[in-house]
Amino acid sequence: MATAVLDLDLINLPSEITGLTAYLKAFILIxxxxxxxxxxxxxxxxxxxxxxxxxxxxxSEVEPILKKVWIKDFLGWDERDKIDFTYPKATIAICTRDRPEDLRRCLDALMQLPDDGQEILVIDNCSSTDESKKLVESYGSIRYIYENRPGLNNARNRALEEARNEIVAFTDDDAIPDPSWLRALLRNFNSPLVMCVTGMTMPYELETEAQEAFERYSPFGKGFYRKEYSLNTWHPLNTGKIGAGANMAFRKEVQNAVGLFDEALDAGTPTESGGDHEYFARLLLSGYTIVYEPDALSWHRHRRTWKETKKAIRGYGIGVYAFWMRLLIVEKQLGIPKLAYTWFIRTQLPNVVQSLLRRPGSQPLSLLVTELQGCILGPWKYLQSKRRIKRNHLYHDSY
Incomplete structure (x- = not known):
């Protein structure tokens, strides 16, 4: 049976939660x-x-962090507060393609954000119908832009170019940002070295076995402690724990600092993913800081079927090795082969062995194998994607 997803605050706990007859267990955010x-x-x-x-x-789960949070709340102190800091204005960008139902849910959530002068920008990346356009037009205050070059990174680059404000906050069309999401992201841009802030993403629903398996295998939430990542504190090639593209924000000037997103990476290309993590790596290698802010909460609707989930996990495997390939041949990061070997020996292989032995808590073997298959394909998929882009450019330049 499915798992209920609940959201409870310690200062307003009910005595009993009812109406859960369709569920055997509950996943609860505290x-x-x-x-x-x-x-x-x-x-x-x-x-x-x-x-x-x-x-x-x-x-048992929250006691360590609750003590720190309670003391900070009692003292009214926050390490992110700066006397001369004012919140920058933001553009919220949603990159979408043929998912009007998800997009409506996302836009409805964004309508609940406090009005701090932010603009909302929808980049429609080659949708096959005009449903998304009509939906956006029904909201009135949202800008709609059609990007005719397929690929999520093309849509992200268009958002950076079109944004009118200092910060560009990205959310996926299948995500539901919390009302405090944007402010939590923005308060971390209090240092010029902070070029990117990522947030915590929880599952919106766990109605199917596939969604539960995805949440166990590849959760978007990266913990409940705020973290700062820099070249001095983190391996710049290992960016999987920093955050995810469904919940991230950048200074608009990032495109001048480190360039645009690589259009050969991520959804809509042969590489299927990896565009966000490659960009994180490029920022760290350039000396900038990335902040992970758990208060910047969003909810993500995971894929509901095993077919979709396996495709996503395979895509993540492809994406990791594809962006590593880019770092190797473009950024000349010669530590990539060692990093790949270490990941396989210390993580991937032990996970496969535990699954074969049916150890408690082990991951489904089918997902582990699917990810490994993607990893094998990753380098070649990146080269294939680059060749396709080159052919397209040559074709367009001939006209």
Whole structure:
């Protein structure tokens, strides 16, 4: 049976949660005064949860971080606050293609954000119908732009070019940002070295086995502690833990600092993914700082079928090795082969062995094999994508 996704704040806990007869267990995000501080999974009995019965689970999960959060709240202190800092204006960019139902859910969520003068920009990347255009027009205040070059990174680059404000915050069309999402991202641009901020993304629903498997295998949330990544503190080629493209923001000037997103990477190209993590690596290699901010919360609708989930995991495998290939041949990062070997020996191979032995908590073998297949294809897919782009440019230049 499915897993209920719940959102509870410690300062306003109900005594009982009912209406859960369709579920056997619940995935619960725990907050303190709106701030995400932990997550738990608990059983559901007879369609309800007696909250007092799950207190021990909550305490064991959130106690370390809750102490820090409570003290900071009591003192009214935040390390991100600067006396002379004012929030920059932002452009919110949603890159979409043929998903009007998801896009409507995302736009409805963005309508709940406090009005701080932000603009909302929808980049329609080669949708096959005009449904997305009509949907955006129904909101009135949202800018719609059609990008006729297929590829998510082409849409991202168009957003950077079209944005009118200092910060460009990206959300996927299948994501649902929290009302405090944008402000949480913006408050971290308090240093000129911070060129990018990523946020925490939780599952919007866990209605199918495939969605649950995806959340266990490749969660978008990267923990409940704020982190700063720089060349001095983090391996710049290992960017998987920094964040995800569904929840990230950049200074608009990033395109002048390190260039545009590589159009040979990510969805809509043979590489299928990797554009966000390659860009993170390029920022770190250029000496900039990336901040992971868990308060910048968004919810993501994972793929609902096994076919879609396996395709996504395969795409992630392709994307990792594709962006590593780019770093090797373009950025001349000669440590890539060692990084690939280390990942296989220390993580991928042990995970396969644990799955074959059916160890508790092991990942599905089908997903592990699917990812490895993608990794093998990754370098060649990047070269294929580059050749395709070159042919297209030659074709257009001849006219």
């Amino acid at each position: 907050r303190f005064k709106g701030k995400p501080i932990g997550k738990i999974t608990v059983p559901i009995n007879n369609g309800s949860i007696r909250v007092e019965q799950i207190y021990p689970v909550i305490i």
